[in-house]
Amino acid sequence: MSAATDTVVPEAPVITAAGYWTGVLKRFSRDPVAVTCAVIVLLLILSAVFAPYLGLDDPYKASMIKRLKPIGYPGFPLGTDEQGRDMLSRLIYGGRLTLFVGLVPVVLAFFIGSAFGLVAGYAGGRINALIMRTVDVFFAFPSVLLAIAISSALGAGIVNSLVSLTIVFIPPIARVAESATASVRALDYIDAARASGGGALTIIRVHIIGNVLGPIFVYATSLTSVCMILAAGLSFLGIGVRPPEPEWGLMLNTLRTAIYVNPWVAALPGLMIFITSLCLNLLSDGLRSAMNVKD
Amino acid sequence: MFTYLVRRLIYVLPVAIGVSIICFLLVHIAPGDPLTAIMPVDATAEEQAAMRSAYGLDKPLPVQYAIWIGKAAMGDLGKSIATGRPVADEVFAAVRNSLLLAFSASVIAFPIGLFLGFLAGYFRDTIFDRLVTAIAITGVSVPNYWLGIVLVIIFSVQLGWLPSMGAGPGGSGEWTWDYAHVRHLILPAVTLAVVPIGIVARTVRALVGDIFSMDFVQALYAKGLRHSDVLRHVVRNAAPTALSVMGLQLGYLLGGSILIETVFNWPGSGFLLSNAIFQRDLPLLQGTILILSLFFVGMNLIVDVAQAAIDPRIKRS
Amino acid sequence: MSKTEAESGQQDRGGPGQPLIIAKDLKKHFPVRSGLFSRRSATVRAVDGVSFDVMKGETLGIVGESGCGKSTTARLLIGLIELDEGGIIFDGDSLGGDIGLKELRRGVQMVFQDSYASLNPRLTIVDSVAFGPKIQGLDKPAERARDLLARVGLDPDRFAQRYPHELSGGQRQRVNIARALAMEPRLVILDEAVSALDKSVEAQVLNLLNDLRREFGLTYVFISHDLNVVRYISDRVLVMYLGEVVEIGPSEAIYAKQAHPYTASLFAAMPSMDPDNRTEEPPLAGDPPNPIDPPSGCRFHTRCRFAEDVCAARKPALSIIGGEEAHLAACHIHEPGSGHSLANREAAQ
Amino acid sequence: AGTLRVGMTAADIPLTTGQTDQGGEGMRFMGYTVYDSLIEWDLTSADKASVLIPGLATEWSVDPDDQTKWTLKIREGVTFHDGSPFTAQDAVWNFEKLLNPESEQYDPRQSAQGKSRIPAVASYKALDDYTLEITTKTPDATLPYQLAWILMSSKANWEAKDKNWEEVAKDPSGTGPWKLTGFVPRERAELVPNTAYWDETRIPKLDKMILMPLPEPSARTAALLSGQVDWIEAPAPDTIPALTGNGFEIVSNAYPHNWTWHLSRLDGSPWNDIRVRKAANLAIDREGLKQLLGGLAVPAKGFLPPTSQWFGNPTFDVKYDPEAAKALLAEAGYGPDKPLKVKALISPSGSGQMLPLPMNEYVQQSLAEVGIEVEFMVVEWNQMINLWRAGAADPSVDGSQSINFTYFIQDPFTGLIRHLSCDLIAPNGTNWGHYCDEEMQDLFNQIKTTFDPEAQDAVLRKTHEKFVNEALFLMVTHDVAPRAMSPKVDGFVQAQNWYQNFSGITIGD
């Protein structure tokens, strides 16, 4: 035990052992913009989830005599749409679908793309070539074009929108996952783990996922706003969510002609898309700097 | 350089084939009959069958693909079901208009994006940086189809300054560079420019910021170079990446303008595409997507090669 | 301890006379992409016919310039990369025949140069150390890990739950050593394990390595480019140049007299510690050649001041130097009858 | 004088070679403008339903002995835009173009549009330059209505264009009051007056008419408001206040178009009960719906618009009477505790469908108030057409008991027969609901065999009375074909028809 005697380290103030995520959270909480956006997004999500319990009007209940009432009309704080439905209620319920269609594909793509990327990045060689060349093919389409192409092929509908957007976002996530994995794969601690006799799956699980998921996650969050705008765009084109569901893009579309009668009400869904995607973007930026991941 | 070019070209081939397969399959996974749109609603079953075989839709898929791709390679993308005109003519005419729009949007977006991004990267972590970042994030967050509508309301309907739709007075098809035509270009181009302004500004900001934090910048100052000289070095370092970002954005503009073209009735590829979708015009849909994505592939290729050509760091052999 | 030793199959079998590990004619060529149409895609001859053995309990130092294949040799020894040619015999068992990679890796562990890159940033250090034992199904991996942390001078109560970025470089390298020892290896390969450390910390770690060797009866392969360090820690030294062994022998012998001109240059390139007697002439000019297209014959002939035609024409074999069996060098000068003008003089001496 | 710029709802310039596509709008702008048919619709009056008048044929009659044989007198002195004369041989050539795949001039595209319009025609021949004989398969008194579909393009021009229809498309030639001088696909078509037109009253007063496809309603409105066009078809109802407020005029008129739910009459369909059908018809407040449509609708009083010459005097008054509806439903065995559940096929969009979603939702709510619960099956328009063709019994309709469709109901066949004739049960025809009724079939036969127009009208009225009295459809509303135009546009008379006459229009400054 003699070695220990001269190596007992007189340490400067002991840094409290904190997990990586605690640090991220701490840095994040110091960013007022990101926190504000997080709160807004959270509110949107909460209001979407709990919409039925908010005591709102039925978002489907139309009234022909109360069509296109302006903002502030008694009983309809945000006015009514072209069928006399309560805009407030529809916007909140609309957030439900919009966020659903905007976020779910990214979540799905996150899992699927990460899986592809991890396998490709870890395995290398032929498997990598097979996966990544396929990804390249999908990459050869501008994302908007690909989403529209697939959606129009599948036809309108929520499920189809989810499918097409998921397909659109798998390749970029897979790419990021692949390169993150490949760079982690090249680090010595992976070799050390292999030298300890760890199998591929164990190493991926213990040593790789934890280190690549962060960057992939940050990247994925930066896609959420793109996805939401795109999803709403599909509905706007008439190949996304079907009426009469309240969905911001679709509402924007159906309210387009009302813009001459009541421009403010007609602008609301677009404004909601804008605000939400702005918050998602800022949130993602905040998260990125909190996690200190480079572009 | 030459071998690099050839290798890059050879690499593009399988991608292009993959793209064509996807284009081809896309329209075949769709439910419903592609001929629906053009047949009179009360056409009989025989009439439908006759029409189907006239369009070659009764053959097995691989055969259809082989025929389609074979002809496509010769520049024949078939005939539009809806209009009977050659798809290639339709698509190229439309792509020309889209290119016009995309280039105009680039001409607006790139200088602004570059300028803002460079300044923000230079004045990193200052108020100015925050401002630019805010502009950039707004740019990428705004749903541009909505912005287009808003701009139409303001500038066409309310103020009456600019036309709301079309590519020329009276829907003129021949583009000329006169005021009457350029007026039509302004609103869609500005709308389309918003996103790339954001993206270019953000990328360039990060790029310039990174370059400024690199060791060699210190070394440049240590050499006694003036500020302007150092800026020249930074620009030269940022140029390849910035160019490639802009090249990609141009590709995206071309392929991604469908929503804007719909809003502004701009007779471009996106507008054509949305018509093709609406009418389920199979050959037209296939052709448009194929041409657009191949254009995008080509754009990527050009960007890569150009980047390799101007960036000495990329090994060219 | 005996139970776990039995578990991991770490007992000595061949007796002290049998080398712990024998590397026979190791070869590793990495393909590198070159021109599109060139049929022969170029290869980096990273390791090109390296043979040596390591006796039980000894420390073999490997020195050589950057890119000469030291790390590749190390990775071959532990099976992290596949051999192109050659064989490895671990305590009498040949890899691929008698034992598999799994068994080999229980007996051989490695410590890497970059102390930061060799620890998973998302695992606490105790988890990092315990990972290997857990995989191998050894019992109480966490406890074992804490013991080892204590053993390398890191108080487990204070350090066990920390993350790598909360440690200094020296402390991280201690963790890496603990991690290697957790597998109860018999051979530890230290690939530039102390090179990145500050001098003062380097000394601490060297002391620790010496203590551990004694305590656990370890055998080391110690890779470094610092000749002072190698001399301090090694029993024998192996000198590599462009993927080949140019000289191998007991460290005292080599430090006393370098047989190969390259070894001599390497030693001469060491800064002198005497202000009154500073180096006046660089022993070598230019940079080491590219291993993609190594020179023919003796790979050193392009930089060697004794080079003659024969050196470019024929590859010299390792031959015994000064009658001492253990000291070998691959140089025509020391190969009687090689045709080199100095060879005869050498023989005559 | 002046140039009229029109924003169409179509996405493309209609087929220019003769028989047009793009539905009624195609015929309106590219059919009856550039071309003529043998028999045409009278488009001069806004007040009464339009009737057939001589076109390229000056008179027509059926052989009293052989009621399948028709003789048409061809108008003399008519020339195509290319200068070649129009003769009976040209008419034959045009029939061949549509009906005979063996003929050189057969054009599948035109055929696809025209063939199904003249199901009665068996053969045709030119007896001399100005006499045409048409033989029908069976006696069919609706032949004149069918012939009103068929547009005559120039053989000489086709030959001059190397017998290539694609070339013809670029520079077509008809006998109509307008000449097509050029077009850019999907962007514009330019028409100029045919000063040599045979009907001097219909020689256009404008210098030029430009057609622009503007499928998006708000784009059309914006274009009109920003002065890029002078005239738009089908302005969105919500934009009308903005348009009128800015001094634009809205022109509309009833025309043969209806918006209905076509009911399934398969076994087990609740709609087989006349009380249920009547109840549903009484449940809808059509005036309220009219409001939703910005006043641009004619509430249905029957299957045909109230102004139709074939409306008749039905005894069942289609009106809003929820109490009566509830009573009828109660009688039929439904009530608050036992609501009637029905499934209805609708689509969110579609040409001529008006505002299908809000309207259907309105209907849904109205029905719910009397105790009919409607579950929608929403499919895309193209899919809808397929399902409409497939019929109510097809598995793909998934048990839906009605389909929401708007019908072009201009002539006896399209207006009445095709929906309910036993021999046209889907998928062999367009009788979606599988309705088959002896009495009705008998009426249809009478229509076909009554060659005296007056007598035929009487039968048609009787038929329509039966449509209404038995509430065979859920009759909701009629479109009024609104169009908005700048105050500069003068002299337009909107006929009660799908087609319009643009000749009288002038445009001021």
Added chain:
Amino acid sequence: MTGTPLVEFNGLKVKFKGERTVHAINGLSLSMQAGETLGLLGESGSGKSVTLKTLLRLLPPRRSEIEGEVRVNGTDITTLSGRALSAYRGGEVSMVFQEPALALDPVYTIGDQIAETVMRHKGVGRFAAMEVALDMLNRVRIPSPERRLKNFPHEMSGGMRQRAMIALALACRPKLLLADEPTTALDATVQIQILLLLRELQREFGMGVIFVTHDIGVAVEVSDRIAVMYAGNIVETGTTRDVIKNPRHPYTRGLLAANLHGAVKDERLDAIPGSPPALEEPPSACSFAPRCAFARPQCLAGLPPVTDLGAGHSVACVLEQPAFS
């Protein structure tokens, strides 16, 4: 000692603000004469690079606070700005960086980069500047210099890049050359070449050199005098011979022992325990005391006084105070 010293630090303090505060330099005083080579020796983080960057005014102005005086040839360079600053940088003082691969602009050729400096400082045309560049490449003994002029940095080996960097630094004949560990990234056989080259060029150009390293052997090879840094201050300075043969500060002694030159195999090394302080606070006592085997209570009482041992040899340690000896 004659005339004004070439470089004179007087109570230099550098503090970094930002996410965490670092007191990188804490009252450093040091002077060197023209034509002299000073080896600046110290562990990682001891402030060697910061000292050099202060000399070139390269520290980020918004995040660093500089106190004290730095005189080069008598001018206080902390007040320089604009034209004077850029004439000073590169003209009077220039620097060789640790990683030539990072310190050269990757998208300009070596020739361009050297010529650029020459044009800036000597006001000559491009052609003449290229001539100078070629001459410099010759002087640093780069083989086939004409070809290398047109090379980009990534096309050269590490040793060659460092030679080019040196050529660049010397192109304008500065009076003071700063070298920040210029050989750590290089192989031993290349390192010695560079060291000897620097020594030779120093003699030839007659300039002063501050050579930063953590390797004592390297310092011995090139320097006339050595200054040992610890935690942002100089703990010992003297002629190379004095410092090597007669080290007085416990830290210097520890470093020498840790160099292993002449260490006997299997014998325990006299390692300095622990690791350097974090410098979050300005030191109020001897920074080395926590690791010092000879630490006394006085060491923790206040900053250690500097004792002049004569012949330019001075030590900052209480043990050297006459009271102790």
